[in-house]
Amino acid sequence: MFKNWLKPLLALVIMLPALALAADPGTVAEQAGNPSDVLWQAIQQGEVGRTTSSIGHHGQLINTPDERFLPLRSDWLAPAFALSLFGMIGVFILFILVNGASKLHDGFSGKMVFRWSKADVAIHWLGAIPCLLLILTGLVLLTGRLIVEPLLGQQALASFGAFAKPVHDYMAIPFMLGWLIMSIKWAKNQIPAKYDIDWFMVVGGYINFGPFKGKHPDAGFANAGEKLWFWAFVIFGAVISVSGVILLFPEYVEPSRNLSLLALILHAAAAIIVTAFSVVHIFMATVLSEGGMDCMVSGYCDENWAKQHHNVWYDEIKADGTLKYKD
Incomplete structure (x- = not known):
């Protein structure tokens, strides 16, 4: 029985000094010259400690990034991304209302000319569908605070973000x-x-009024607008891809905090440009150019469409005997 109450008594005696210190939290700090302030200051300045992680900067309890990155993303890139999407959509809707679509002057011939292989069509949609999903999910992740939260609230933003993040990563x-x-495959054209x-x-002959009306400028397999879009996609797609790898796989790349933030900024800036071009590309193919969408559905285009919009290419394949019609 003696042993039963002796152990709790000894434990209480041992804990009394700690309880006294807990009752007066300022005691230790006063005796040591406010060591908590010194410790907190060191942490804020990037003091490195010990960790089991193999990545160098994980030794810092709190990273000390360049804070200029943060307002650049939230105050400039976020609204710019929304503007690149909704602004370009608005511009094209207005353009279609004023100018109308670009019609085939000789109408549809009914003869379909081979333009893209099945492999090319598949490659196009391999890039196009993920690109569209990345734009939409990126809109939530980057500009949700400006668009979703004011309209639907924080809970809706959190729900959309929880869905958008994995979709964005997987796409x-x-x-x-x-x-x-x-x-690689399309650069030659x-x-x-x-x-x-x-x-x-x-303006590619798409204007239906004024001195531009009825103009049919020369174009090869790809017209000048398509070439501009292609090289913009190649260059800024590379920026998106490289920065995306840094953000997706930090355990392998092992970026510093500043490099991670720089990747985030470059990722968003490149996405703004690709998004604006994507809107133009989609409107040109589906709405503005009559018969244009057939190319990336069946791989064939109407012969009159080829003559009107890509006359140099049409003349070349006719002259060298590679002109092929759909059966």
């Missing part, structure tokens, strides 16, 4: 694969030519 892989294949300047001078 990155097929997007990068599509970008790489297209960049995207070399600038002298007549591309004339194409820009008359």
Whole structure:
């Protein structure tokens, strides 16, 4: 029985000094010259400690990044991304209302000319579908605080973000694969030519009024606008891909905190440019150019469409005997 109450008594005696210190939290700090303040200051300044992690900067309890990155992303890039998407959509809707679509002057011929192989069509959609999903999920992740939260509240933003984040991460892989294949496989048809300047001078012949009406500038397999889009996609797609790898796989890349933030900034900036071009590309193919969407559905285009929009290419394949019609 003696042993039963002796152990709790000894434990109480041992704990009395600690209880006294807990009752007066300022005692230790006063005796040691406010060591908590000294410790906190060291942590804020990036003091390195010991850790089991193999990555160097994990020794810092709190990282000390360049804070200029943060307002650049939230105050400038976030609204710019929304503007690149909704602003370009608004511009094209207004353009269609004023100008109308670009019609085939000779109508549809009914003859379908081979333009893209089945492999090319598949590669296009391999890159296009993930690109669209990345734009939409990126919109939530980057500009949700500006768009979603004011309209639907924080809970809705959190729900959308929880869905958007994994979709964005998983779609990155097929997007990068599509970008790489297209960049290599299609580059040969995207070399600038002298007549591309004339194409820009008359806005590709898509204007239906004024001195531009009825103009049909020369164009090869790809017109000047498509070439500009292609090289923008190659360059800024590379920025998106490289920065995306840094953000997706930090355990392998082992970036510093500043490099991670720089990757985040470059990722968003490149996405703004690709998004604006994507809107133009989609509207040109689906709404503005009559018959244009057939190319990336069946791989064939109407013969009159080829003559009107890609006459140099059409003349070349007709002359060298590679002109092929759909059966």
